[in-house]
Amino acid sequence: MNEQEFLKQYDQQHYPRPSLAVDMAVFSVIRQETGNYRKLPEQKLSVLLIERAEHPFQNQWALPGGFVLPNETVETAARRELEEETGIKETDLRQLHIFSEPERDPRGWIISSSFMALTEITQSLSSCKDAKQAKWFTCTYTTLEEQTTQETESSYQILQRNKLTLQRNDMELTAVIEVKQTLSLYNRKTTYTVVENTGLAFDHAKIIACAITALRNDLERSTDAFRFLPETFTLTDIQQVYETILGKKLLTANFRRKIAPYVIQTNRQTTARGHRSAQLYKRNKTAFLGKQILQVTHEA
Amino acid sequence: MNEQEFLKQYDQQHYPRPSLAVDMAVFSVIRQETGNYRKLPEQKLSVLLIERAEHPFQNQWALPGGFVLPNETVETAARRELEEETGIKETDLRQLHIFSEPERDPRGWIISSSFMALTEITQSLSSCKDAKQAKWFTCTYTTLEEQTTQETESSYQILQRNKLTLQRNDMELTAVIEVKQTLSLYNRKTTYTVVENTGLAFDHAKIIACAITALRNDLERSTDAFRFLPETFTLTDIQQVYETILGKKLLTANFRRKIAPYVIQTNRQTTARGHRSAQLYKRNKTAFLGKQILQVTHEA
DNA sequence: CCAAAAGTGTTTGGTCTACACCCATGA
DNA sequence: TCATGGGTGTAGACCAAACACTTTTGG
Numbered sequence: 001m002n003e004q005e006f007l008k009q010y011d012q013q014h015y016p017r018p019s020l021a022v023d024m025a026v027f028s029v030i031r032q033e034t035g036n037y038r039k040l041p042e043q044k045l046s047v048l049l050i051e052r053a054e055h056p057f058q059n060q061w062a063l064p065g066g067f068v069l070p071n072e073t074v075e076t077a078a079r080r081e082l083e084e085e086t087g088i089k090e091t092d093l094r095q096l097h098i099f100s101e102p103e104r105d106p107r108g109w110i111i112s113s114s115f116m117a118l119t120e121i122t123q124s125l126s127s128c129k130d131a132k133q134a135k136w137f138t139c140t141y142t143t144l145e146e147q148t149t150q151e152t153e154s155s156y157q158i159l160q161r162n163k164l165t166l167q168r169n170d171m172e173l174t175a176v177i178e179v180k181q182t183l184s185l186y187n188r189k190t191t192y193t194v195v196e197n198t199g200l201a202f203d204h205a206k207i208i209a210c211a212i213t214a215l216r217n218d219l220e221r222s223t224d225a226f227r228f229l230p231e232t233f234t235l236t237d238i239q240q241v242y243e244t245i246l247g248k249k250l251l252t253a254n255f256r257r258k259i260a261p262y263v264i265q266t267n268r269q270t271t272a273r274g275h276r277s278a279q280l281y282k283r284n285k286t287a288f289l290g291k292q293i294l295q296v297t298h299e300a
Numbered sequence: 301m302n303e304q305e306f307l308k309q310y311d312q313q314h315y316p317r318p319s320l321a322v323d324m325a326v327f328s329v330i331r332q333e334t335g336n337y338r339k340l341p342e343q344k345l346s347v348l349l350i351e352r353a354e355h356p357f358q359n360q361w362a363l364p365g366g367f368v369l370p371n372e373t374v375e376t377a378a379r380r381e382l383e384e385e386t387g388i389k390e391t392d393l394r395q396l397h398i399f400s401e402p403e404r405d406p407r408g409w410i411i412s413s414s415f416m417a418l419t420e421i422t423q424s425l426s427s428c429k430d431a432k433q434a435k436w437f438t439c440t441y442t443t444l445e446e447q448t449t450q451e452t453e454s455s456y457q458i459l460q461r462n463k464l465t466l467q468r469n470d471m472e473l474t475a476v477i478e479v480k481q482t483l484s485l486y487n488r489k490t491t492y493t494v495v496e497n498t499g500l501a502f503d504h505a506k507i508i509a510c511a512i513t514a515l516r517n518d519l520e521r522s523t524d525a526f527r528f529l530p531e532t533f534t535l536t537d538i539q540q541v542y543e544t545i546l547g548k549k550l551l552t553a554n555f556r557r558k559i560a561p562y563v564i565q566t567n568r569q570t571t572a573r574g575h576r577s578a579q580l581y582k583r584n585k586t587a588f589l590g591k592q593i594l595q596v597t598h599e600a
Numbered sequence: 601c602c603a604a605a606a607g608t609g610t611t612t613g614g615t616c617t618a619c620a621c622c623c624a625t626g627a
Numbered sequence: 628t629c630a631t632g633g634g635t636g637t638a639g640a641c642c643a644a645a646c647a648c649t650t651t652t653g654g
Contacts, residue, residue, distance in 0.1 A: 006355035012408045016370045017317040038604045055306035070316045070409055073400040092487045098413050100373045108312045109370055113398050187392045275605040276651030338631045575632040576624035
């Protein structure tokens with residue numbers, strides 16, 4: 001039999017196949033007024049969730065997502081579903097991870113190609129038949145407990161209990177995720193296990209946890225932080241984005257020296273309130289050019 | 301209809317589904333004797349290929365891989381197929397990327413979850429019915445041409461023509477890959493296109509190119525280089541691994557200071573040949589602990 | 601006035617680079 | 628002996644943390 005004949009008689013139907021879905025963790029940083037006229041608005045990392053219109057997990061909150069169709073790449077499907085379910089376009093979706101645990105979806109063997117995206121909150125949100133509504137939830141992910149054990153002479157284990165909290169108005173969705181990292185000389189393995197979960201559909205708590213971890217790890221060696229900001233911004237704006245995501249305070253003088261190459265001063269200023277007004281800056285596009293090569297995203 | 305009823309009547313068969321495959325790019329660094337008694341063996345980055353026993357691409361060389369079965373994660377499938385086709389166990393497989401272009405496999409809609417792994421060449425290679433044989437190919441990936449154009453005021457494009465060459469004895473497989481990076485303020489996209497290809501099955505030239513890019517990008521901020529080395533090694537060994545993969549010479553004095561925290565001197569030495577003998581070192585496991593947290597791999 | 605933020609300068613200590621230099625081996 | 632690799636020291640440039648300090652704003 002030659003290749004042509006082989007291909008003619010080959011029938012995919014004869015082989016077990018999963019359904020293929022995409023799930024998108026879209027992040028933004030939103031500002032919440034503090035009430036104190038002197039103080040700047042507080043910034044919060046937020047993630048975009050939809051309320052599911054259909055079974056399973058009807059009426060629960062989930063990441064936007066859906067099934068990949070024939071003649072689509074996963075990237076195309078992700079962009080299509082994101083626009084259908086939330087109205088968001090023009091984001092830079094990047095592949096995060098494949099989740100393929102056989103039990104992850106009650107409907108059967110459905111694997112998820114997950115994506116993450118960073119965006120400014122400007123685009124208005126819409127919905128569709130699969131999603132009653134799409135809304136931003138503020139998002140905290142902190143470590144409750146951490147413990148390091150030396151398993152054998154050459155193998156360590158780090159065990160964390162992390163808490164994910166998603167909030168919107170008076171609604172609160174929480175999950176506790178156990179992260180186990182096993183480090184040996186020739187191997188390194190990280191497992192995420194959702195041990196408690198209220199209100200989030202599927203294994204989406206796990207996907208969000210992975211996405212936040214990736215975001216934090218990449219932040220300092222990428223220019224991702226700028227994606228959360230509008231065209232012009234103050235140096236304090238960008239510093240607060242870093243502080244919000246990394247969860248720690250940075251020294252202003254040092255931070256400014258570090259990002260100086262990536263920004264260009266404009267001739268405009270903020271209108272201040274109770275304190276000195278700030279210069280507005282914009283991205284230094286040429287500096288971005290050299291840096292971004294380091295962080296490669298693949299697309300079909 | 302409640303959720304139970306919904307799940308009862310839900311039938312995956314009614315929806316279009318792709319086949320799901322895994323492909324593994326396994327790298328190693330091999331040494332080739334130079335003939336000159338004074339000189340050290342030359343190191344070469346190598347990738348593991350199999351000769352396909354079955355259609356399609358029968359008798360051509362491909363990455364080890366295969367289909368994911370029900371009740372398996374992609375990680376399990378990758379480990380299983382790698383052992384079946386090549387005999388290699390105990391590697392640290394990490395997810396690389398999903399390739400889902402509709403045309404990528406002549407058999408139909410088959411998407412590939414690709415993995416990469418780094419290993420020392422010690423395990424012997426076997427084969428199975430899907431693979432006539434598994435062999436190491438030395439591997440070079442260089443840029444032939446590069447050109448940067450400023451598309452619009454705020455968008456750049458970097459276009460590269462890269463050549464991938466895989467060699468074994470007198471066999472040579474080559475491919476030319478066009479890498480187009482588009483960088484704009486709010487978007488960043490990298491596309492890989494195989495424009496010439498002799499002897500490599502499927503889109504595996506593209507997968508190997510992505511894997512080498514990932515390897516190079518991660519090398520300097522990870523401890524990956526140590527994975528190519530045995531328990532004990534000389535400082536020149538580890539320096540040469542860096543030089544081989546990065547494709548440039550490093551200054552010995554500086555390199556040694558940089559890796560000093562990651563190694564511990566043993567009381568053994570190499571038996572030298574025509575030059576001074578070298579101290580043998582081993583990994584400093586505790587230093588690895590702190591560093592590796594940065595590079596997270598997920599596993600089910 | 602003053603709390604809050606905007607913004608600058610300086611000290612100290614480390615790390616990175618480039619290069620010069622000496623040591624050891626065995627055909 | 629000498630090509631080849633093993634290994635160390637150092638001057639200068641640069642980078643980063645910590646902290647002190649000044650300026651501006653509007654209620």
